[in-house]
Ligand code: NDP
């Protein structure tokens with residue numbers, strides 16, 4: 028029996044992971060499930076899957092969780108330390124599906140105990156790529172990509188030599204505003220940004236898809252995970268979202284990964300790896316699809332992609348600053364304090380201000396420094412927003 032834990036079990040990726048576990052129940056022992064505010068879901072899943080422990084990120088919800096689990100024999104815990112302990116509980120396979128930089132410490136804890144980390148939380152590699160990879164190597168732990176583009180690249184590389192790779196192309200749907208004229212973007216609302224043309228995902232990543240911050244994070248994630256040079260990673264807008272990524276080799280060949288909009292493919296690939304097993308994913312009818320379209324993203328429309336290039340050049344702790352500033356700018360947009368286009372202005376200003384502080388961004392990456400820069404970056408984003416409004 029494979030012992031598995033799910034960090035962020037109550038979210039979109041977490042629920043899809045549990046769906047796969049449910050279909051092959053006898054193959055798994057569920058160790059830890061973690062959630063945030065959705066205590067009812069967390070308790071329901073912990074009970075159904077007979078988890079050893081259920082953890083909410085929020086201390087103030089511990090009593091609610093305890094009450095919901097009363098009589099089940101399942102342990103309840105809350106808070107940041109408990110989340111790390113959930114990651115550290117002995118397990119073979121840990122799904123990292125918390126949203127945001129909050130997913131970094133428990134994911135590192137999972138790597139430190141040598142578990143295979145199925146990585147949906149892209150913020151982990153953006154904020155602390157070298158530290159995460161070095162931790163995995165030191166503890167003999169493996170990281171498997173779950174982000175669909177990175178899973179696609181990973182699959183296209185099976186049996187290939189990484190030195191034969193010339194380029195990778197990551198596709199972007201264009202998000203909710205793909206077909207909106209530029210002049211309407213300034214007035215776009217959070218509710219409009221949170222609808223995705225192709226994928227059903229959590230609210231935050233859906234808005235990040237509309238702003239291209241999601242793709243910006245993914246470019247950095249690809250650089251870290253596959254050890255590529257920034258100029259080897261390209262982005263194409265592909266409205267159908269069926270080709271998730273392409274790998275270009277030195278002989279001119281391009282290997283494309285094509286699949287339906289169902290994250291259970293990438294999750295299941297990581298769950299069953301190195302085997303490839305049947306998954307409850309519909310077969311694609313390409314004749315019905317008819318055509319696949321690709322175009323270059325307009326750099327003026329998507330400053331997030333330019334900022335990602337700057338972060339990759341700067342390295343050090345700029346990924347941590349970039350991600351945290353983006354998270355705060357997104358909070359302010361969701362709260363209605365800034366407009367859709369202001370998010371990238373805020374992030375750029377935060378990067379400029381933090382880069383001006385000698386020795387801050389170009390220091391060696393440690394978890395403490397990542398958390399420190401994350402904190403400074405969020406505070407700085409708040410200041411920038413206050414100054415603008
Ligand atoms: P959701 O918002 O649906 O779920 C997020 C999960 O994290 C929930 O379990 C939530 O708990 C929990 N959570 C929220 N805030 C915190 C916190 N501060 N500390 C601890 N836990 C917290 O997100 P998604 O499932 O969409 O995304 C999860 C991750 O996977 C993200 O990094 C995203 O970028 C990545 N990803 C997602 C894809 C998708 O298709 N959804 C595709 C590729 C990558 P609760 O809901 O109980 O409050």
Ligand code: MG
Pocket residue numbers: 174175176245
């Ligand atoms: Mg993705």
